[in-house]
Amino acid sequence: MTGPSSGAGAVTRRPSRLPSPMFVLRKCVAALLMLAFVVVVNFFLFRVLPGDPAKAFAPRGRNADPEALRELRDRLGLNDHWTVAFGKYVKSVLSGDLGVSFSQHAKVTDVIAERLWPTVLLSGTALVIAAVLGVWLGARAGWRQGSRFDKLSSNAAVTFYSMPEWLLGLVLLVFLNQYGIFPTRGMNDPRSTLPAWLDVLWHMVLPVTVLAVVYVAEYSLIMRSSILDERRADYLTTARAKGLRDDLVMRRHAMPNALLPSMTLFFLSMGFVVAGAITVETVFSWPGLGRLTYDALRGPDIPLLQGLFLVFSAGVIIMNLVADLLMPVLDPRVRAA
Template sequence: MGNANGGGAPRRPRPLSLSLVLRRCAAALATLVFVVLANFFLFRILPGNPEKTFAPRGRNADPETLRQLRETLGINDPLNVQFGKYLQQLAHLDLGWSWSKKEPVLDLILRGLWPTVLLSGTALVLASGIGVWLGSRAGWRYGSRFDRWSSNLAVTFYSTPEWLLGLVVLVVLSRFGLGAGGMTDPRSDLPVWLDVLRHMLVPVLVLAVVYVAEYSLIMRSSILDERRADYLTTARAKGLRDDLVLRRHAMPNALLPTVSLLFLSLGFVVAGAITVEMVFSWPGLGRLTYEATRGPDVPLLQGLFLFFSAAVIFMNLLADLLMPVLDPRVRQP
């Protein structure tokens, strides 16, 4: 990172104080406790009759069958009893049993985690690299034709819903026999990894376009804040080329908001993109979430919501601990 005074060696980042680490961890733990409480009571007020949905004869089942099913599902107990069982299960890392899938919720989440991470993670890696490059160039050449075109395209794609963009791309590519749904094709003669790569190409493209727009806009704004700083004027006065001033001095400081955004985005990676996974029939956590809402499958919804929230809280904690190391100015006294 460039020295703000323009001379001397860059300062080494100082380690975080123990009190700061403990405060951030306590805040994250308090947030997680709130999520656990909300996770239980929120899904208890959902409309619908799960016992009629999952009964063998549906809504035509007799009252005794429905009563027995409510007993089996555990929704006939008083609310405090249900809450006690819920906390006891969480203490043993047991997320319950899916009503619709007839499998442990944790197994279903772990099974859908890899496809989601593969899809969203690949799109995030591509988008962060391309978006940082586009945003830095646009901000550094503020007002140029490149800046106007890239900024307008970024705003357009950032404002476009992912599902709409996915449907448009799918319709266009279907005319050329491309854009097949799912993760693999059992009839394909290709190796498994190549078949997966072929199926994920289009949904990754759709997600990456939206993510690129977000990272480009954030990076452009950061560069605009830094481009007139005194330390950059000093670097130019030393005879450095403009590209070197951008790469060696402006970008390290301008990257700080982008790093924070990246960690938050990593938390949302495990949640996947529900709309994109539905459009392209991708067997990840996003599609699993949609299927869980149709019941509603309360244990599965609770498990997914808690898993997603814990991932975001954990990544947010890492960002809170990393940012003061990268930039001591954000440290609290």
């Protein structure tokens, strides 16, 4: 009698490309623990901010009557002991209620939901453009190491990656504002005769350019480093020996493996898309979560700041979890490890 594996018709099972259930469970538990840690830090972090929210949001500001300020603090829960306030906060987070904004006089969840789409539109567009352009520039620079293109693109990438986003935005405003080519404030213009979608795209040109330039530099540097690690590999030498053109070797063989670090960066960057770019949105008065964060800090609007920080952190943690779960699928070496 022959074993099931010795016959001619034996079926060889291919290893699964999916991560093991235990691996998924470990990553999900780690993400939940990190989110719980964020909730704890989120509560205490904004309790130590300078300023008195009651005086900032009282009808008469700092000249308000002391009795009125005391009543306002009681109503806002600012006089509660930290243990009582922390218990209320955790209970509200678990129920999906992030409280009421001091400055917006509306539920924090509604305020954040209203500003979420402008931020996703702005940062998401810049991220997609930067990922495509940065990967192409980095791959070409790394494949032709030492060439004039490599030197120019690498030096430019290091320069722009080191430049603060708000500084680049201010430079564009100084040089372009005098010509009036592109709008420099807001998301749309009520006086515009353009269709609504085209007016929004026209207002996106400058802030998207600022964000994309910085993101392009990051992707270019990482992709260049990955290509340099792959370009001398044995499997590429074999591909060249088969008579394939050099550009074809890069596209078909080198780039799929070199893309893995850039893919990880892309998913991690998607988490920061929710956070948006606070400085860029502030410079260009873009009505997103970044500008909302800047306005909330001026209060300080504690419930709104806590809600924003929680949303930002949750976005990063979730996308980090997605990247961890996808990497074993994309790279067999991760499964083997």
